[in-house]
Amino acid sequence: MWDTSERLLKLLSLLQRQQEWSSNSLAEELGVTARTITRDISRLRSLGYPVTTRKGHGGGYTLQNGAVLPPIMFEAKEAAAVLLALEDYATTAGTSAHARTALEKLQRVMPSRVQAATKALASHTTTIDLGSPIGVDTPDTDVTTLLLLSRCCRDGRQLNCTYRHYSGKSRSRVLEPLHLVRAMGRWYLLAYCTDDQDWAVFRADRITDAKLSPHSAQARQPPATDLDEYVSQAIAKGWQQVTATVRVYAAKAEIQHWISPAWGTVTEESADTCIVEAGADTYDSIARWLLLTKAEQTIITPPELAHSFEHIALQSQRAATSWAPEEEPPNTKPPVKAAT
Template identity: 35%
Template sequence: MQKTSSRLLSLLSLLQTQRDWSGKDLADRLGIATRTVRRDIDRLRELGYPITTVKGPDGGYRLEAGAHMPPMLFDDGQAVALAVALQTAATGTTVAEDAARALATLRQVMPPRLRHRIDLLRVTAVPPPAAPDAPRVDRRILVELSRVIHGREELRFDYTPAPSTSRGDVRRVHPHHLVTWRDRWYLVAWDLDREDWRTFRAERIRPRSPTGPRFSPRELPGGDVTAFVTGRFRGNDGTTAYWPCQGEVVLHLPAAEVAPFAEDGVVVELGPRRCRLTLGSWSWTGLAAAIGRFDTEIEVLGPPRLATAFTDLAARYTRAAGTTGTGPTP
């Protein structure tokens, strides 16, 4: 039989799987009697773990959330996964400082063998390039937005649409989701005054108190927040993540040279110096310009509106070339 301390740790590890355990199942897993399980449960309760008794034919136990943080147990795999996650979060995120402190605390209490593994596993997360004007969001704002989303409470807040705007306006919304997109935080909400879905930059939100009444949430268009946000930023109604304008061309370049710069496009090799590219954009002219940056011969496969966009763009570029030297002298 395991020593009492080792047995308690094994019991706690089972209870942390977020499921109900009958006394018999715990006894069978640990190789002990059910009365020993009852005694060990009482010992864990004395240490501050809120373990409740589950009613039912066989009875059982459940580890609940408590009023304070008791000692926590992680197996080797969980500890490594947590350390990797914290190292990633400690790079260029809103909670970077807290994540770094949590990682230092976790490392301090690790056994030497596990600490050595963590020290060897140094992760440097490289976030996407942030826009020059991408500010950090006060974590208190994120916590408050998360609270009203969870509580389904109407939110009133002062909102400044752009940094150059001296005065914002007061918005009333039903908040639904808090999301990140390219190093920025956004609130997805139903705007009560405009009667439409909106996305708001979190750093420009200043919540007002008190919050409004509770509400019954609406169904998000398309039913998927990822597709909705991606679609909105791509210029469609948010019911799909696809670009509103999508075309197909043949480029006179090897597929290996196109793929690294195709972003979310699809590249198919057609030969040593030819490939097919399927790409999307927010407008046909924008799509033609994006394809033109590959600086090679282009064959338009479709649709016809893409070919028209190339024609319009060629005429615009021709006019621009004719203006060389005609501008005002500095």
């Protein structure tokens, strides 16, 4: 049985979950009578919460937007998602102060279990700016999995999971998580793989069936002093399935911001030229990216990049020649008579 205050909070939580509830549905969720629901709705209204009633068949209760923000109850994964969003927002110029105070307020009122989970995620996660991939979907990562990974990092525990490789093949793995990184709209886990007996970087969205192992992780020397740099290099290697070298006829300062560390390097050759060594998943991707610089270029290597530029040029030419102006519709209006 619920006491009155606990029942009211639960009722608020239900009203926040979906747009409209029938009295019977609310009564069933809370294990009370429809008459109790009617009384509780009246109590909420007396406290200032704008709950409206739509009568008749198919009607129900709706919590409208109002001047008072009702208590919001988060599950651990919801709290983690909100806190991560606020952490990102807190680094934005002009909004950091408000985001930081909101973050502090949320952290103070979180239950201890949720606080521990979100603190583990925050303390074992870093964000690195490697740019954004063009034309690549950003996969969703299960927050529950992220919380479990951060717990393994904090407590030094092994993780049993299934991992899907880039090729599409999956196999079971035993990992010893060390560090989480957010980059390019994705989550990456640095962990020691006991099966391969080596450190590796794993995409968190490809980890499934994750379960906490009863075994502790062994004390190991990290693979590098700068873990973010180590992960950055691994990400770049994963993205750069093909590579190319191009001379760009522009100053390095004009081109540098187009080539993030995940895509390659820019080396000054002269005051007016630079050498770009770039990598991506395909040569077409490299060609399209380099065209964004709007600078003249000469391909040094390989010839496959020239074929990609040619393919893009033909595609652009077909699009240009396919255009034709629309014909003006015939004038069906009667002629205008001159005023007499």
